[in-house]
Amino acid sequence: MPHIKELTDLVSGLVTSVSGLKDVVESNTAAVEAYKEAAAKGFQIPILPSTDDEQKKEDLGIYAPYDLLEQGKRLTDIIAHPKYRISDAKRQELAKYFILLIKAGAMGDHRAKDVMRQQYGEISKGSIIDIGDPGNAFPLPEPLATEILAYAREMSVVLQKARMWNMTSDKQEFPVETGGASVNWGNETMEGGPTISEVELSAEELSSYATVKNTTLADSISDIVSWIAEVMANAAGLELDNQAFNGTGSPFAGLLANAGKSVTFEAGETSFDDISFDYLSQVLAQLPGKRKIGAEWFMSGEVFHYVRVLKDLNERPIFLDSVQAGDPTAAGQTGRILGYYWNEVTNMPTTSAASTPYIIFGNLMNFVLGRRLNTTALQVNPYAEWKKNRTLFKIYQRWGMKIALADNFVRVLTHHA
Numbered sequence: 001m002p003h004i005k006e007l008t009d010l011v012s013g014l015v016t017s018v019s020g021l022k023d024v025v026e027s028n029t030a031a032v033e034a035y036k037e038a039a040a041k042g043f044q045i046p047i048l049p050s051t052d053d054e055q056k057k058e059d060l061g062i063y064a065p066y067d068l069l070e071q072g073k074r075l076t077d078i079i080a081h082p083k084y085r086i087s088d089a090k091r092q093e094l095a096k097y098f099i100l101l102i103k104a105g106a107m108g109d110h111r112a113k114d115v116m117r118q119q120y121g122e123i124s125k126g127s128i129i130d131i132g133d134p135g136n137a138f139p140l141p142e143p144l145a146t147e148i149l150a151y152a153r154e155m156s157v158v159l160q161k162a163r164m165w166n167m168t169s170d171k172q173e174f175p176v177e178t179g180g181a182s183v184n185w186g187n188e189t190m191e192g193g194p195t196i197s198e199v200e201l202s203a204e205e206l207s208s209y210a211t212v213k214n215t216t217l218a219d220s221i222s223d224i225v226s227w228i229a230e231v232m233a234n235a236a237g238l239e240l241d242n243q244a245f246n247g248t249g250s251p252f253a254g255l256l257a258n259a260g261k262s263v264t265f266e267a268g269e270t271s272f273d274d275i276s277f278d279y280l281s282q283v284l285a286q287l288p289g290k291r292k293i294g295a296e297w298f299m300s301g302e303v304f305h306y307v308r309v310l311k312d313l314n315e316r317p318i319f320l321d322s323v324q325a326g327d328p329t330a331a332g333q334t335g336r337i338l339g340y341y342w343n344e345v346t347n348m349p350t351t352s353a354a355s356t357p358y359i360i361f362g363n364l365m366n367f368v369l370g371r372r373l374n375t376t377a378l379q380v381n382p383y384a385e386w387k388k389n390r391t392l393f394k395i396y397q398r399w400g401m402k403i404a405l406a407d408n409f410v411r412v413l414t415h416h417a
Contacts, residue, residue: 062115063099065220071095074226084150094144098225105136105380106217106391123377136380145376148233156237157298157343158244161364167372167400173198174368176404201370201400204251208235210393217391232395242347244367244401245298245360252401255367256357260407261286265415270354272414273306277318279412280338283361286410294363297342302350303358307337354417362409372398
């Protein structure tokens with residue numbers, strides 16, 4: 001009968017399965033007994049690593065011989081970077097990126113290059129100007145680009161104080177408020193609103209370079225990650241200041257040449273040290289009350305010396321009185337000039353000449369800075385200076401900038417010859 005046959009097959013299958021299971025158990029039991037016997041004779045029983053442990057070792061191996069605990073450590077140094085502290089997780093992420101960059105771009109490690117491409121993707125062709133080997137250009141992810149930007153801010157006045165917008169296209173317009181809403185008395189309210197204009201930013205290419213000895217790159221002990229990050233960030237930050245204040249229109253128009261208002265020295269006064277209390281007072285008079293809100297002085301350290309020793313009409317040092325009356329720690333600055341904070345800008349003029357603007361007064365929130373997103377890249381050229389055994393690193397970014405409200409800035413300039 002069919003039911004009896006099915007039952008017979010089931011019983012036979014169970015017998016076979018049990019028999020097979022018995023064989024496995026006996027085999028494992030024999031293996032355990034053999035291990036026990038080996039252990040009794042003094043032989044160490046090997047412990048096989050788990051698949052997860054093997055993967056972790058393999059992942060860490062790609063960064064050898066660099067120590068991830070040491071690379072980027074200077075970036076967390078409060079003395080070196082008093083304004084920004086990177087988290088340890090971000091520091092390690094940045095260190096991994098730079099180590100892969102060094103091994104893939106400078107040392108020609110194909111495995112590192114593969115990992116680099118897997119983790120961060122391919123660079124967009126045509127988006128950057130290649131240097132050296134076109135294959136040695138790698139995208140810098142936006143979270144890491146933001147960390148580099150944080151260190152650039154420590155050197156750049158315009159990055160700290162200007163109004164900054166993120167650009168999602170190469171050309172982009174942003175609104176700028178040029179006037180307030182209308183106000184009326186009486187039982188009839190006139191329709192009104194703030195006066196709005198637009199400023200268009202065009203993203204231009206900015207590159208900063210760092211040249212490193214190959215022996216330094218090979219030194220796994222030195223903190224090469226911090227060094228490269230700091231040098232390139234500082235160079236980019238200072239160049240943004242240079243364009244914001246000294247730009248001649250190629251690629252950007254700066255404040256010294258294009259501020260809306262000016263105070264000019266009298267005839268024969270062509271030196272920076274001809275500055276006086278009266279001229280500084282004239283600068284303040286150029287801006288109506290509300291336009292002075294948030295305004296600050298911008299000048300080079302050499303020029304600040306001339307201002308620091310000035311006296312008012314009663315022979316009182318204008319700077320020392322401001323320090324005593326104000327809060328010297330406010331906004332991280334020290335002292336005020338006629339009640340307004342001052343800033344040292346490294347790239348502003350230091351050498352006297354006729355018809356030369358050299359001091360700016362105004363609120364940098366009226367200056368617009370645009371950062372093009374998702375275009376930051378790092379490139380490596382091990383060939384440009386191979387005779388000197390050096391490797392060239394380049395960070396590529398795209399920035400736009402423009403004076404939004406020129407009449408909210410006053411410049412001081414010497415008289416023409």
